[in-house]
Amino acid sequence: MKNNLLTIENLCVSYGGIKAVKGISLTVPEGDIVTLIGANGAGKSTILRTISGLVKPESGKITYNGEDVTGVQTTTLVEKGITLVPEGRRVFPNLTVLENLKIGAYLRKDNLEEDILRIYKLFPRLEERSWQLAGTLSGGEQQMLAVGRALMSRPKLIMMDEPSLGLAPIIVNEIMSIIKTINKEGVTILLVEQNANLALRIAHHGYVCETGNITMEGTGAELLNDETVKAAYLGKAKKK
Amino acid sequence: MKNSKKVTYSIILAAIILAFLFFLEANKANYGMAYTVLTKGAILAVVAVSMNLVTGFTGLFSLGQAGFMAIGAYITAIFLIPTDTIQDVYYISGVSPAIINFKGFLDSTPGWIQALAPYIALIVGGLAAALLAALIGIPVLRLKSDYLAIATLGFSEIVRAIISSPQLDTITNGSYGLKKIQGFSSIIQTFVIAGVCITLMVLLIRSTYGRAFKAIREDETAAEAMGINLFKHKELSFVIGSFFSGVSGGMLAMFMRSIDTKTFSVSLTYDILLIVVIGGIGSVTGSVISALLVTVSKEWWLRFFDNPLYIGNFQVPFFRTGFRMVVFSIILLVVVLFYQRGIMGKNEFSWDKIGNNFTRFKGFIAKKASKGGSDHAK
Numbered sequence: 246m247k248n249n250l251l252t253i254e255n256l257c258v259s260y261g262g263i264k265a266v267k268g269i270s271l272t273v274p275e276g277d278i279v280t281l282i283g284a285n286g287a288g289k290s291t292i293l294r295t296i297s298g299l300v301k302p303e304s305g306k307i308t309y310n311g312e313d314v315t316g317v318q319t320t321t322l323v324e325k326g327i328t329l330v331p332e333g334r335r336v337f338p339n340l341t342v343l344e345n346l347k348i349g350a351y352l353r354k355d356n357l358e359e360d361i362l363r364i365y366k367l368f369p370r371l372e373e374r375s376w377q378l379a380g381t382l383s384g385g386e387q388q389m390l391a392v393g394r395a396l397m398s399r400p401k402l403i404m405m406d407e408p409s410l411g412l413a414p415i416i417v418n419e420i421m422s423i424i425k426t427i428n429k430e431g432v433t434i435l436l437v438e439q440n441a442n443l444a445l446r447i448a449h450h451g452y453v454c455e456t457g458n459i460t461m462e463g464t465g466a467e468l469l470n471d472e473t474v475k476a477a478y479l480g481k482a483k484k485k
Numbered sequence: 486m487k488n489s490k491k492v493t494y495s496i497i498l499a500a501i502i503l504a505f506l507f508f509l510e511a512n513k514a515n516y517g518m519a520y521t522v523l524t525k526g527a528i529l530a531v532v533a534v535s536m537n538l539v540t541g542f543t544g545l546f547s548l549g550q551a552g553f554m555a556i557g558a559y560i561t562a563i564f565l566i567p568t569d570t571i572q573d574v575y576y577i578s579g580v581s582p583a584i585i586n587f588k589g590f591l592d593s594t595p596g597w598i599q600a601l602a603p604y605i606a607l608i609v610g611g612l613a614a615a616l617l618a619a620l621i622g623i624p625v626l627r628l629k630s631d632y633l634a635i636a637t638l639g640f641s642e643i644v645r646a647i648i649s650s651p652q653l654d655t656i657t658n659g660s661y662g663l664k665k666i667q668g669f670s671s672i673i674q675t676f677v678i679a680g681v682c683i684t685l686m687v688l689l690i691r692s693t694y695g696r697a698f699k700a701i702r703e704d705e706t707a708a709e710a711m712g713i714n715l716f717k718h719k720e721l722s723f724v725i726g727s728f729f730s731g732v733s734g735g736m737l738a739m740f741m742r743s744i745d746t747k748t749f750s751v752s753l754t755y756d757i758l759l760i761v762v763i764g765g766i767g768s769v770t771g772s773v774i775s776a777l778l779v780t781v782s783k784e785w786w787l788r789f790f791d792n793p794l795y796i797g798n799f800q801v802p803f804f805r806t807g808f809r810m811v812v813f814s815i816i817l818l819v820v821v822l823f824y825q826r827g828i829m830g831k832n833e834f835s836w837d838k839i840g841n842n843f844t845r846f847k848g849f850i851a852k853k854a855s856k857g858g859s860d861h862a863k
Contacts, residue, residue: 297710323712331710337703339767339831340696348700351693352712398712 247274249308250402250433251296251327256305258288258295265291267457268305273402273435278428280436280444280465282478283454289437290332292454293404296435297329298322309402324352326401333410334387336394338380342371345379345390349397357397364393367423385416392423396432403427404435409443421447441478445469453478491836503673510671522785523777524672527679528736530776533760534683534769535729540758541767542690543722544702545626546634548754549618552641553727554734555648555749556617557610559657561735562744564606565667568592574664581655603667607678607735614731617644618724626719641754649746662745666738678736682729687769689725698722702767763820765827770834775827783813 251273258266266288273279281289294300296307298319307315314322328349337345346364350357365372368389374382379390388408395403405424409417421443428434438444445451445465453461453474461474468474509520532550539547566574568588591602598605625636647653649660657663669675689695697718700708709715738744756779764775790809794801803811832838 299706299709318714319709320712320714323710328712329710331707335704335707335710337700337707339703340699344696344699347693348696348708348711348713351697351700394711 247276249273250275250310251435252306252308253292253296254306254308256292256295256307257303258291258300259303260291265457266295266302269454269457269459271452271459271462273433274450275401275433276428276431277449278424278434278436278447280438280448280451281454282438282441282444282451282468284439284478286456287454288457289454290406293329293406293435293437296322296404297327299329320352323398323400326399328395328398328400328403330391330395330403330405330408332406334384334391336379336382336387336390339378341376342379342382342390343375345394346371346397349394350399352398360397360399364396367396367426368393385412385419388412388416388420389423392420392427396427400432402433402435404437406437407439408436409438409440417443439478441474442469445474494836502676506673506676510673518785520672522781524669524675524740525784526777526780527675528733528740529757529760529780530773531679531682531736532730532733532757533764533772533776534686535726535733536757537761537764537766537769537772538686538690538698538729539722539726541761541765541772542695542702543698543719545719545723546630547637547723547726548634548751548758549621549637549641549727550730550757551749551751551753552637552644553614553618553730554737554753555641555644555746556614557607557731557734558738558744558749559648559663560610560613560731561603561606562663562666562738563587563656564591564602564609565739566663566665567667570665575655575658577661578654578659584656603669603739604678607732610735611728611731614734615724615728618727619720622720622723626716626723638751638754641749642751645746645749648749660746662743662748663738664743666742666744668739668742669736675736675740678732682732683769683773686725686729690769694718694721759817763817763824763827765829765831767831768827768829768833771827771829771832774829778828782816783809787812 249272253272254270255268256266256270257264257268269288269292271279271281281292283289291300295302298314298317298321301316305315306313309322309325309327312325314325314327337348340348343361346361347357350360365375370386371390371393374386379387382390392403392405392408395405408420408424412420417440424434424436425447436444436448445468448465451463451465451468452459453468461468461471463471469479509516509523513520532554536547536550539545563584568591571580571584571588591599621637621640625633625640628636648657651659653659690698697708697713700711700713701715701718705715734749737748741748760776760779761772763779764771764773787809790804790812791806792804794804
């Protein structure tokens with residue numbers, strides 16, 4: 246049995262009077278890729294934002310590495326090794342690629358050379374463009390930069406919010422294979438996706454999220470073959 | 486371009502500037518206008534860079550500069566009014582005993598401290614401004630963009646109102662202002678102080694803190710997700726920016742020799758904002774160049790518009806007192822229309838760029854074709 250790196254119990258989050266997340270529980274085992282799929286407005290992004298401390302939960306408990314981190318400040322969480330790759334990439338457009346990467350390691354005081362080389366090895370295209378302003382990169386390159394920037398803090402857990410958003414299928418495949426590579430290097434990944442097909446294919450474990458609740462869970466393969474999931478998210482009609 | 490070459494060029498440039506300043510200092514009488522205008526330009530450069538640090542690099546649209554400058558200016562002034570003339574300055578409402586005691590204490594300190602008094606005064610003025618910035622930053626920095634601008638603008642006016650209030654007559658001399666402030670010993674002193682201030686801010690901008698400031702400017706959420714504590718960094722930038730605003734306020738007091746609250750009205754902040762925008766929001770060298778350029782053209786180069794001009798017997802219309810400002814405004818409009826990102830945009834001065842431009846220029850001369858100039862658009 247693998248050690249659970251992140252555990253969420255009965256998490257509820259509201260924006261004003263609107264309940265966005267209604268009592269969700271999920272676990273992320275260490276070293277796995279766990280994916281959370283669901284349509285728009287299902288509460289997936291809210292869950293990630295709550296874990297990373299950008300939104301305060303109404304109730305519920307978040308445990309990381311055996312430690313209660315509910316409502317803890319983002320700065321502390323990044324120090325502890327949880328990093329968020331925000332939705333829509335959100336690179337710093339007027340800073341160079343290299344500066345973007347260095348900001349990712351903002352809380353670290355040690356030497357960054359090695360990590361930068363590691364990121365460049367992972368994303369050779371970033372090395373070619375290290376002096377270019379991030380805003381002038383293509384969407385795919387920006388996503389790579391966002392992932393690279395998150396890796397700079399040497400996280401144990403990376404949470405990615407829709408890395409495939411607005412990218413061409415070929416680039417999405419590339420990003421997914423990079424996610425797998427990062428995972429093989431020992432980083433646990435919590436992946437939020439609308440592109441259920443791809444996400445479930447690389448995930449060890451998946452959760453299906455619907456209007457603030459988790460309606461289904463299982464291994465990636467199980468969910469891929471599930472009729473309801475197929476009908477709702479994979480665009481394949483139910484066999485009659 | 487090699488680094489050693491760049492260093493050589495920089496040293497040569499610094500030497501030229503210094504030689505020029507020594508020349509000005511020696512021929513003060515003949516070049517009075519240049520002397521005054523450059524001194525004022527250097528002072529405005531400090532406050533422009535400090536505003537750029539807050540607005541251009543951290544993305545906090547703060548309009549409180551005049552208030553912080555006023556605090557720095559009044560503290561510096563009280564430090565630097567000679568003890569024997571202090572009664573003349575406060576001839577209407579009398580001097581507060583606290584100031585008399587303080588001046589007595591200053592006079593009793595050893596000679597070397599008294600020699601350093603201008604520097605101590607500037608630093609204390611800056612620290613007072615920074616302290617106040619730290620206090621008001623706690624509530625105000627939670628606001629964003631234009632709301633922050635309005636709040637800081639209001640703060641700046643409150644400072645001015647408090648300074649000119651009759652209750653403080655014995656300390657600030659109310660609306661009469663302070664006079665007979667000890668001035669700079671030479672233009673070189675002004676430039677050295679300004680240079681040190683700007684260098685310190687450049688070092689801050691180049692440090693990891695500076696990088697965090699820029700990240701906040703670019704995208705607050707992403708910066709927060711990277712583990713940057715938003716409030717801490719905004720407060721830091723605001724406090725340090727205000728410190729240097731306070732210092733430059735003190736320098737302004739030393740330059741003008743007499744100050745009153747009208748000096749530090751909102752229009753001073755707008756003048757500085759203008760300098761920052763023209764120089765390029767997010768460029769230190771842009772702010773410095775534009776501070777000198779704006780001051781020089783406003784106070785000196787455009788002066789001839791204020792005097793009647795005759796061509797033969799024909800008097801050119803409009804050339805009369807105040808026309809200078811009309812022309813200046815038109816130039817501003819043109820600059821803002823055609824250089825939307827300011828003189829320097831977000832770029833900094835670098836020898837590499839000069840080298841590249843020079844090569845391009847040579848190519849331009851050779852070809853006599855191509856558009857020339859660089860495109861500032863994104």
